[in-house]
Amino acid sequence: MRFFKQLFRNEDKEAFDNIFWYEDIKNVVRRALDAKDNYNLLFIGAPASAKTLFLLSILELSKNSCYFDGSNTTSRILDVLEEKRPRIICLDELDKISRQFQNQLLNFLESGHIKVDQVKRRYDFEIKGAKVFAAANDIDRISKPLQSRFRKLFLAKYTEPQFLDISERMLPKLHGAFARYIGSRVLKNGGDIRDVQHIGKLVRKSEGPLEIVQIMNTMAKYGNMMMQDRLMGKEDR
Ligand SMILES: Nc1ncnc2c1ncn2[C@@H]1O[C@H](COP(=O)(O)OP(=O)(O)OP(=O)(O)O)[C@@H](O)[C@H]1O
Ligand SMILES: [Mg+2]
Numbered sequence: 424m425r426f427f428k429q430l431f432r433n434e435d436k437e438a439f440d441n442i443f444w445y446e447d448i449k450n451v452v453r454r455a456l457d458a459k460d461n462y463n464l465l466f467i468g469a470p471a472s473a474k475t476l477f478l479l480s481i482l483e484l485s486k487n488s489c490y491f492d493g494s495n496t497t498s499r500i501l502d503v504l505e506e507k508r509p510r511i512i513c514l515d516e517l518d519k520i521s522r523q524f525q526n527q528l529l530n531f532l533e534s535g536h537i538k539v540d541q542v543k544r545r546y547d548f549e550i551k552g553a554k555v556f557a558a559a560n561d562i563d564r565i566s567k568p569l570q571s572r573f574r575k576l577f578l579a580k581y582t583e584p585q586f587l588d589i590s591e592r593m594l595p596k597l598h599g600a601f602a603r604y605i606g607s608r609v610l611k612n613g614g615d616i617r618d619v620q621h622i623g624k625l626v627r628k629s630e631g632p633l634e635i636v637q638i639m640n641t642m643a644k645y646g647n648m649m650m651q652d653r654l655m656g657k658e659d660r
Contacts, residue, residue: 468578471615474558485511493519518559594623
């Protein structure tokens with residue numbers, strides 16, 4: 424028994440290890456996964472706020488699980504659900520799925536029952552006790568009844584200290600001060616944490632502050648919105 428507990432804890436640790444901060448949310452997600460009854464949880468937040476990271480960790484932790492995103496067609500999602508009958512369903516980019524399919528999910532989220540008429544065929548099946556974990560950028564693009572079937576977790580924009588800390592932990596191969604410098608320049612430039620990751624990839628092992636400053640200056644010069652506006656002729660004259 425102890426062995427199994429230990430095993431679970433290790434898996435659990437690894438599954439969430441790549442997500443920094445949010446210890447409180449990890450705790451809630453573990454509880455939702457452990458809950459006996461069905462439980463639907465929706466992450467809402469700006470781009471690069473770790474929503475997909477959470478869904479992927481949940482997938483790693485769960486045996487009978489499936490992942491879809493908003494670009495999957497209704498038929499594709501229904502085919503997979505019918506065939507695999509997953510107990511854990513991750514629906515990324517929920518705000519990108521059609522209003523029609525949002526409505527068709529309402530019953531499923533409450534009773535596990537799907538009854539949908541598609542052009543080619545009718546789907547009519549049940550997955551008892553399924554849990555749905557979803558993610559979205561824009562809550563306003565999700566119908567009110569669908570919103571109400573989820574407990575919602577709003578991931579706010581990272582504060583400066585969080586942003587710098589995540590930058591440092593995301594770029595372990597760089598000296599901490601360099602990673603934080605990249606983080607602070609990206610933040611000042613209005614970028615998100617993905618930019619930090621991508622700039623980190625450009626820095627070679629042997630390089631130091633000079634090269635990093637050079638890369639950052641280039642990215643600041645060509646990689647921000649003001650430049651885009653200038654190219655599109657939208658700049659205020
Ligand atoms: N808290 C965090 N801990 C570790 N890495 C993070 C964190 N937040 C963001 N990241 C980094 O940002 C990248 C994007 O994260 P993720 O794909 O989860 O964003 P998202 O919230 O799903 O964004 P989008 O709305 O654009 O889909 C990840 O690959 C990861 O490297
Ligand atoms: Mg995402």
